[in-house]
Amino acid sequence: MEKTLPSGLEAGPLGRCVASFCAAPANIVVTFSPQAMAGRLQPRAYCNAHVELLFVDDETYEARQRTHAGGLGPHVYQRSKYEIREPSDAEAAELAHERAAEERWAAEGRVGSYRRIVELHSAVTVEGLLVDAWTAGACVALYDALNEGNRERWLAMPVAQQCEVAVRLVMGGRR
Numbered sequence: 234m235e236k237t238l239p240s241g242l243e244a245g246p247l248g249r250c251v252a253s254f255c256a257a258p259a260n261i262v263v264t265f266s267p268q269a270m271a272g273r274l275q276p277r278a279y280c281n282a283h284v285e286l287l288f289v290d291d292e293t294y295e296a297r298q299r300t301h302a303g304g305l306g307p308h309v310y311q312r313s314k315y316e317i318r319e320p321s322d323a324e325a326a327e328l329a330h331e332r333a334a335e336e337r338w339a340a341e342g343r344v345g346s347y348r349r350i351v352e353l354h355s356a357v358t359v360e361g362l363l364v365d366a367w368t369a370g371a372c373v374a375l376y377d378a379l380n381e382g383n384r385e386r387w388l389a390m391p392v393a394q395q396c397e398v399a400v401r402l403v404m405g406g407r408r
């Protein structure tokens with residue numbers, strides 16, 4: 234569950250470290266080069282702890298490869314093959330923007346709740362109704378496409394009706 238920011242930087246949700254299930258804010262950028270053969274080229278944003286843990290020196294890397302022949306064991310990267318740096322100003326601004334997402338969603342009310350479900354890929358109960366990421370995505374797409382007057386009409390509907398209308402209009406009712 235990661236997100237590509239406008240600059241191309243890959244980060245976890247809410248500007249977090251890109252390592253699985255890490256809740257720490259990302260503050261170090263690692264650039265993956267074609268030579269490193271990591272299967273990805275976009276820079277990724279990690280927390281300090283994960284950079285230390287995952288990007289090891291050549292000696293440690295070779296020792297790990299020997300111990301875990303066949304690719305078993307925790308995945309580590311050979312530090313010398315990557316560029317590890319502070320985020321650029323643009324990247325730092327994007328990460329800060331992501332970190333402020335909860336505040337933006339809270340300020341946007343109902344639509345903010347739907348945006349949050351989409352962004353975090355987690356179904357949440359909105360006014361008693363469990364809304365999944367797929368349905369919330371339809372709600373956000375519809376809201377963003379509507380003009381001011383229709384937004385107000387749609388926002389005045391109960392959650393069940395909002396979802397039904399959004400799914401019908403945006404997705405043609407199909408999954």
Ligand SMILES: [Zn+2]
Pocket residue numbers: 250251252255256257279280281282283
């Ligand atoms: Zn981390």
